[in-house]
Amino acid sequence: MHVLVVHNRYSSAQPSGENRVVDQEAALLRAAGHRVDLFERRSDDIAGRSLLGKARVPLLVPWNPAVRTELAARLRAERPDVVHVHNVFPLLSPAVLAACADAGVPVVATLHNYTQICSPGTLRRNGRACTECVGGSSLPAVRHGCYRDSRLATVPVAVSLSVNRRRWWSGVDRFLCVSSAQRDVLVAGGMPAERLAVKHNFVPDQGTRRTAPGEHLLYLGRLADAKGVGLLMTVWDELAADGGVGVPLVIAGSGPLEREVGAWAAGRTDVRYVGLYDPRECERAIERAVAVVVPSVALETFGLVVVEAMAAGVPAVAARHGAFVELIEDGASGLLHQPGDAASLARSLREITADPDRNRELGQAARRRYERGFSSAVGLERLLEAYRTAIAGRSGGGDGPPPTEQSGDGPLTEKNGTGSRRDTRAGRDGGRT
Structure with a gap:
């Protein structure tokens, strides 16, 4: 094509x-x-x-x-x-x-x-x-x-x-x-x-896997209010005052709150602000994480860092709204907290760090979910399916309207002439591949 x-x-x-x-x-x-x-x-x-x-x-x-x-x-x-x-x-x-x-x-x-x-x-x-x-x-x-x-x-x-x-x-x-x-x-x-x-975004498998319990919790992303950075800092201070969770917090990224985050982390042993990581540094930081933390208060359309963590066998703690609800199976492949709720986020951070065996199980389940729904093979299949359907529709070769639904892990689907749904992976190539 x-x-x-x-x-x-x-x-x-x-x-x-x-x-x-x-x-x-x-x-x-x-x-x-x-x-x-x-x-x-x-x-x-x-x-x-x-x-x-x-x-x-x-x-x-x-x-x-x-x-x-x-x-x-x-x-x-x-x-x-x-x-x-x-x-x-x-x-x-x-x-x-x-x-x-x-x-x-x-x-x-x-x-x-x-x-x-x-x-x-x-x-x-x-x-x-x-x-x-x-x-x-x-x-x-x-x-x-x-x-x-x-x-x-x-x-x-x-x-x-x-x-x-x-x-x-x-x-x-x-x-x-x-x-x-x-x-x-x-x-x-x-x-x-x-x-x-x-069509969910896919993440290439870099071949990195977590092999140890993890060294830190990781925030990896833009440093902005909408991403929940302020909420995370507030919650971390509360956890630290109560004895902490046993591992430090690593914050990697840049953005409008960069100076504020740097000043907050300065001189602390339980927080490390590392600035902007290059791609290989991001991979290593995820691989060594107990979990990635994604406390966004905005309604995110996706969460690449969540799927990158899944690929490495690392669970995520994320807000229970937007795309995170369909990326993470709460309690099975990661944890979801109430958006913007400090107490809920604190409970999730305590839970994700409290039991290494449970954490490992969550990470293994996250990896299986990645393979099932967000791998390169799945991404290629769904991308080509979208192209073929668009081509068939433009050429008059379609047998119904464009697809309107897709499950979290399933293929693109479309209505056939009888109004039922069928799996479009099974051979309609639009004649232009």
């Missing part, structure tokens, strides 16, 4: 899970013998533009006509089987959809966040959940300055959301949500349910 991946790469100053997913999927497809080409822009390049060029960037967010022309010409010349769109902000714009329509190429789009129904894509404002714009006008986002706390910066984002909503919904043959929780929110926000399928 020939796939053209369309992606606006996020700034390298802030590690991006989305960039990593794009790169891992491309590598997975190539390793399986498929041709993968890239049509991309890089946000890093904005800094090198002239003053006038930088001033023009906001104008390109809703629509970049040059991108439409360039991409359409490339599609006509190369004729890929399918285009896979990830991020188009800020330099590509939804003009990529018009280019695909011009060339008659089917489109699959992965939705990594909530930008289809929320200008900043987070469903949060001022540290709290917010759905004021969902299903309606984007004017509240402008009024509140939801993107980067700036009304001026929010205007082009809100305009793009408003004027391109229908273009997205009609121009994409298959939307891939990274969790059922995300899909439920997007459908409630008005997106067409028949075009939204669930």
Whole structure:
């Protein structure tokens, strides 16, 4: 299969899970013998533009006509089987959809966040959940300055959301949500349910496994309020005052709370703030962890660090909402705590560290869950299934609407002509593989 991946790469100053997913999927497809080409822009390049060029960037967010022309010409010349769109902000714009329509190429789009129904894509404002714009006008986002706390910066984002909503919904043959929780929110926000399928992100098996009880609890991620970093620090202070849990807390990452976390950890023996780890350091830190801690107070669409821990046979302690509920089997492959609840998080941290034998069992179950639902083999199967269904639908070869449901571990499914469901792994290839 020939796939053209369309992606606006996020700034390298802030590690991006989305960039990593794009790169891992491309590598997975190539390793399986498929041709993968890239049509991309890089946000890093904005800094090198002239003053006038930088001033023009906001104008390109809703629509970049040059991108439409360039991409359409490339599609006509190369004729890929399918285009896979990830991020188009800020330099590509939804003009990529018009280019695909011009060339008659089917489109699959992965939705990594909530930008289809929320200008900043987070469903949060001022540290709290917010759905004021969902299903309606984007004017509240402008009024509140939801993107980067700036009304001026929010205007082009809100305009793009408003004027391109229908273009997205009609121009994409298959939307891939990274969790059922995300899909439920997007459908409630008005997106067409028949075009939204669930395809969890996969994590490559790096071959690292935990072989000892573990040396530390690990927080690995962005240092921001929405990620529950403040809650974790509060809970850890309470645990320390009560004698601790027997292992130190390691915090790795960067973000707006970096200075605060560094000052909090300074001089302590029960906390180590290590800054930003490279990929190999992340693997080693996970491999040596008693558990990874993911106390996010935001409604996360996925949790890569949870699945990375699963792959290493390490359980996770995470908030009981969003995607974490479908990633972790509470009490079987990890522990879930009440979101934002300090006492609940403290109980979970005590429990995960109290019994090494139970912890080992949780880790082994997490590894089995990874193999069943989040491995490279599973990721490849579901990705190709999405492409084939989009191709068949565009060519008129489909026998029903796009898939609308997927279980946590099962294949993509679709309705057949009788209205029942069948496993689409069994041989429909769309004629274009």
